Amino acid sequence: MTFARHDYxxxxxxxxxxxxxxxxxxxxxxxxxxVLSKLYAVRSHTGAAQGGICAALGNREPDKxxxxxxxxxxxxxxxxxxxxxxxxxxxAPGVVFDLEHMGVPFxxxxxxxxxxxxxxxxxxNFGEAPVRRACYAADRTGAMILHTLYQQCLRAGVEFYxxxxxxxxxxxxxxxxxxxxxxxxxxxxxxxxxxxxxxATGGWGRLFRVTSNAYANTGDGAALALRAGIPLQDMEFxxxxxxxxxxxxxxxxxxxxxxxxxxxxxxxxxFMERYAPRxxxxxxxxxxSRAVYQELQTGRGLGGADYVGLDLTHLDAExxxxxxxxITDFARIYLGVExxxxxxxxxxxxxxxxxxxxxxVDGEVTRDEEATVVPxxxxxxxxxxxxxxxANRLGTNSLLDILVFGRRVGRAIAEFVRGxxxxxxxxxxxxxxxxxVARWRDTAGGPAVAELRADxxxxxxxxxxxxRTAESTAAARExxxxxxxxxxxxxxxxxAAAFSTELLEAFEVGNLLAxxxxxxxxxxxxxxxxxxxxxxxxxARDDARWLNHTLCYLRDGxxxxxxxxxxxxxxxxxxREY
Amino acid sequence: xxxAVEFRVTRYDPAADEQPRLVSYEVEVAAxxxxxxxxxxxxxxxxxxxxxxxxxxxxxxxxxxxVINGTVRLACKxxxxxxxxxxxVEPLATFPVIRDLVVDLTxxxxxxxxxxxxxxxxxxxxxxxxxxxPAELTAFAxxxxxxxxxxxxxxxxxxxxxxxxxxxxxxxxGHRFVNDSRDVGAExxxxxxxxxxxxxxxxxxxxxxxxxxxxxxxxxxxNEIKAMLQAGGYVKGDAADG
Ligand SMILES: Cc1cc2nc3c(=O)[nH]c(=O)nc-3n(C[C@H](O)[C@H](O)[C@H](O)COP(=O)(O)OP(=O)(O)OC[C@H]3O[C@@H](n4cnc5c(N)ncnc54)[C@H](O)[C@@H]3O)c2cc1C
Ligand code: SF4
Ligand code: FES
Numbered sequence: 001m002t003f004a005r006h007d008y009x010x011x012x013x014x015x016x017x018x019x020x021x022x023x024x025x026x027x028x029x030x031x032x033x034x035v036l037s038k039l040y041a042v043r044s045h046t047g048a049a050q051g052g053i054c055a056a057l058g059n060r061e062p063d064k065x066x067x068x069x070x071x072x073x074x075x076x077x078x079x080x081x082x083x084x085x086x087x088x089x090x091x092a093p094g095v096v097f098d099l100e101h102m103g104v105p106f107x108x109x110x111x112x113x114x115x116x117x118x119x120x121x122x123x124x125n126f127g128e129a130p131v132r133r134a135c136y137a138a139d140r141t142g143a144m145i146l147h148t149l150y151q152q153c154l155r156a157g158v159e160f161y162x163x164x165x166x167x168x169x170x171x172x173x174x175x176x177x178x179x180x181x182x183x184x185x186x187x188x189x190x191x192x193x194x195x196x197x198x199x200a201t202g203g204w205g206r207l208f209r210v211t212s213n214a215y216a217n218t219g220d221g222a223a224l225a226l227r228a229g230i231p232l233q234d235m236e237f238x239x240x241x242x243x244x245x246x247x248x249x250x251x252x253x254x255x256x257x258x259x260x261x262x263x264x265x266x267x268x269x270x271f272m273e274r275y276a277p278r279x280x281x282x283x284x285x286x287x288x289s290r291a292v293y294q295e296l297q298t299g300r301g302l303g304g305a306d307y308v309g310l311d312l313t314h315l316d317a318e319x320x321x322x323x324x325x326x327i328t329d330f331a332r333i334y335l336g337v338e339x340x341x342x343x344x345x346x347x348x349x350x351x352x353x354x355x356x357x358x359x360x361v362d363g364e365v366t367r368d369e370e371a372t373v374v375p376x377x378x379x380x381x382x383x384x385x386x387x388x389x390x391a392n393r394l395g396t397n398s399l400l401d402i403l404v405f406g407r408r409v410g411r412a413i414a415e416f417v418r419g420x421x422x423x424x425x426x427x428x429x430x431x432x433x434x435x436x437v438a439r440w441r442d443t444a445g446g447p448a449v450a451e452l453r454a455d456x457x458x459x460x461x462x463x464x465x466x467x468r469t470a471e472s473t474a475a476a477r478e479x480x481x482x483x484x485x486x487x488x489x490x491x492x493x494x495x496a497a498a499f500s501t502e503l504l505e506a507f508e509v510g511n512l513l514a515x516x517x518x519x520x521x522x523x524x525x526x527x528x529x530x531x532x533x534x535x536x537x538x539x540a541r542d543d544a545r546w547l548n549h550t551l552c553y554l555r556d557g558x559x560x561x562x563x564x565x566x567x568x569x570x571x572x573x574x575x576r577e578y
Numbered sequence: 579x580x581x582a583v584e585f586r587v588t589r590y591d592p593a594a595d596e597q598p599r600l601v602s603y604e605v606e607v608a609a610x611x612x613x614x615x616x617x618x619x620x621x622x623x624x625x626x627x628x629x630x631x632x633x634x635x636x637x638x639x640x641x642x643x644x645v646i647n648g649t650v651r652l653a654c655k656x657x658x659x660x661x662x663x664x665x666x667v668e669p670l671a672t673f674p675v676i677r678d679l680v681v682d683l684t685x686x687x688x689x690x691x692x693x694x695x696x697x698x699x700x701x702x703x704x705x706x707x708x709x710x711x712p713a714e715l716t717a718f719a720x721x722x723x724x725x726x727x728x729x730x731x732x733x734x735x736x737x738x739x740x741x742x743x744x745x746x747x748x749x750x751x752g753h754r755f756v757n758d759s760r761d762v763g764a765e766x767x768x769x770x771x772x773x774x775x776x777x778x779x780x781x782x783x784x785x786x787x788x789x790x791x792x793x794x795x796x797x798x799x800x801n802e803i804k805a806m807l808q809a810g811g812y813v814k815g816d817a818a819d820g
Contacts, residue, residue, distance in 0.1 A: 039633055039639075039641070040641075040683075040687075042639075042640065042725070042726050043633050043634075043639040043640060043641050044639075045633070045634065045639075047634070047638055047639055047725075048634050048636075048638050048639070057706075096707075097705075097706055097707055100707040100708060101699050101703050101704075101707075101708065101760075102696075102697060102699075103696065103697030103699070103755075103758065103760070103761075105715060105718070105719055105722050105758075106707070107712075107715070108710055108711060108712050108714075108715055110711070110712065111709070111711075112709030112710050112711045112714075113706075113707060113709065114707050137722075138719075140638070140722075140723070143638060143725070144722060147722070148697070151695050151696035151697070152696055152697075154691060154695070154696060155694075155696040185676055185682075214633040214634045214635065214639065215632055215633050215634075215635060216633045247610075248636075250635075250636045326638075330636060333637075333655060333657075334610065334612075334636070334657075335610070336610075448626065449626065450621070450622040450623075450626065454622075492626075493625075493626040493627060494626055494627035495627070496591045496593060496594065496627065496677065497593060498591065498592060498593060498676055498677045499629045499676050499677040499678075499680045500627075500629070501621075501629045501630070502621075502626045502627060
């Protein structure tokens with residue numbers, strides 16, 4: 001049997017903002033790089049980002065990177081590695097200008113500068129009041145960044161393998177040798193040998209039933225790392241965004257509140273006044289989601305139902321049409337609600353993974369609490385945990401994270417691959433995958449992919465949602481553990497080779513199950529409440545015991561936990577009030 | 579029991595089938611379901627082998643343009659309640675089928691790439707941002723809404739007829755860049771759009787404008803390009819209409 005073989009200096013897995021910026025830097029440096037993506041690049045979920053990317057440009061009012069850094073650290077409930085946050089906030093203006101020079105159509109002030117608007121948790125002068133820090137292109141900022149980077153990659157001659165699904169990392173001993181990828185269209189496996197591999201596969205909102213994330217957000221890169229014996233960091237910190245369209249989870253960006261939108265309960269009360277008297281509706285997401293959840297728990301949803309109202313009716317029609325046109329359209333199309341006249345029904349929706357593959361500030365993947373580097377393996381974007389978001393990410397900090405660290409990974413790899421060709425291709429890497437696919441296809445009567453996914457999502461929603469307890473997380477862990485075992489006999493009900501989406505889903509469900517297991521177990525272990533991890537049975541933050549990162553390994557079905565220190569440079573932990 | 583709707587879906591496996599066939603499915607639907615929800619229902623409950631593309635599920639990624647009851651639409655942005663059953667779901671007609679509802683978009687992406695769809699910023703590059711007024715932004719902003727879904731190309735009568743034509747999406751891409759105050763690459767792009775298969779091949783059927791899920795006034799933008807080609811002396815003849 002022969003296989004298509006490829007040889008590159010670097011393979012980038014994923015063509016969202018993180019992967020594309022890394023690839024562009026490599027292209028600029030003259031390295032031979034390939035971008036493998038299971039979707040066409042422009043279909044990546046970065047394109048769904050709405051609200052903005054923050055940087056202390058000071059175009060509308062005074063602002064400083066140091067204030068931005070403080071907000072990021074406090075927003076992350078002090079679990080942020082402050083060296084990484086400082087780099088991100090310092091590099092932010094440069095990244096935004098770089099994007100502007102490449103063509104991103106940012107909204108402008110009257111004098112032609114990049115316009116900026118307020119966003120949750122971003123403040124002036126260490127928490128005084130909201131600040132205008134988010135740069136935006138209407139409410140399709142992510143799509144504009146994604147398309148622009150893609151366009152510049154085309155210009156730089158970056159090679160794309162569209163609709164190639166990466167199934168395995170290949171190693172020679174401890175050193176990366178490349179990846180195995182499934183060519184979706186032909187239904188064939190390929191080997192890509194490269195001394196450097198970057199994971200830029202995005203998030204895993206599909207762990208949950210109601211999510212703002214695309215179908216493709218199944219955390220493949222994190223699962224690849226986990227299978228290679230690399231731990232995942234801080235997986236218990238999963239963000240629920242307070243305003244998803246009711247029932248669908250489609251996001252209504254915080255930009256709606258940044259432009260003046262107000263959350264109201266059944267009595268018409270602006271309930272955030274009770275939960276965050278200073279920042280109100282622009283408090284960080286974890287707090288707003290808990291507030292919404294509590295309103296719903298106490299029967300104050302609109303008409304007693306399981307959603308609250310996002311009120312935009314008092315805003316100028318021009319603001320809705322010019323600054324948030326897409327999200328107002330979503331409400332019209334999917335719920336039949338006219339935002340100029342009625343409140344939009346919203347509820348929390350699974351949104352963003354703060355945790356992921358641990359890396360250094362140059363995106364090198366690390367394998368333990370001493371941050372020992374895995375030679376040749378890099379990660380950037382939502383899949384990575386640098387950690388700039390700690391226990392809770394602020395809005396507009398993710399686009400910033402994926403671009404700052406995507407760019408740094410590109411630069412780091414360009415430097416690294418000057419060192420040579422890397423190890424020879426390990427033949428067994430591809431054989432193992434081929435046998436597994438053949439077995440799945442021959443299996444009749446095994447559990448169906450769709451059932452495993454539905455059961456997992458149910459278990460995660462019940463046990464590891466906005467609030468958790470020892471019992472709920474243990475139940476989710478046991479349920480998912482059972483599904484992981486069942487997955488061993490999964491059957492793929494599709495015999496055809498070409499474009500077998502069922503086979504892709506079999507890969508994806510395996511990845512999701514591994515991440516669900518680690519997430520539930522990590523949430524069970526952390527007996528405190530911090531950021532997005534709210535334990536009803538341990539309501540307080542406990543710095544004495546838990547001011548450290550979780551590292552969770554999963555080897556041969558066995559979980560192992562370790563604690564990794566948090567880097568604190570400028571801001572000592574304080575109680576978090578807004 | 580939820581009400582059922584009949585979906586008739588094109589199935590085709592090039593390795594096994596001589597030609598595409600329609601297969602009928604009974605889909606249980608809820609009030610606000612999208613066509614995409616119906617396809618997911620089929621895949622999850624009735625036949626896991628049916629193949630279609632989708633990702634974002636809310637009209638922003640451009641994956642799931644299909645011909646639904648004879649009209650090109652995004653399956654994730656089309657509510658079942660707005661359609662007459664039974665539903666006929668077919669792949670984009672102007673592209674070769676890879677399998678079932680999945681088509682080969684290579685020619686589509688190649689066409690859009692021909693117009694050099696990237697900003698060529700003028701020197702010197704400023705330290706901070708290029709200044710650009712809100713009005714200068716408006717001059718090209720609409721074209722940036724394109725999600726490269728290929729709906730317009732499939733709906734275009736000129737393309738369908740087989741006349742060589744770069745296609746509406748590529749002209750929209752060109753429009754986006756030649757009208758950007760930061761760009762200095764207009765000339766090369768306009769030269770490409772001035773060729774026989776360029777913007778001039780458009781005959782103003784307006785079908786692209788009707789189907790564009792992003793509300794882009796595609797035909798109007800094509801005519802603006804035609805006018806620029808005239809004014810710049812790239813093409814000869816009467817001024818473009820529209
Ligand atoms: C609805 C929504 C709105 C948001 N709004 C904002 C906002 O306003 N501001 C902000 O800062 N953040 C926002 N975020 C968060 C932010 O958009 C994401 O965190 C970020 O875009 C992730 O980028 P990425 O490059 O890491 O991954 P993605 O853009 O998700 O890209 C992942 C890539 O990996 C590829 N891939 C995945 N698995 C494989 C595999 N096995 N093989 C090959 N390829 C693979 C995919 O094809 C894709 O190309 C939003 C998120 C959502 C869901
Ligand atoms: S112009 Fe409209 S229809 Fe054509 S590819 Fe772009 S978004 Fe799709
Ligand atoms: S699935 Fe993204 S546009 Fe329909």
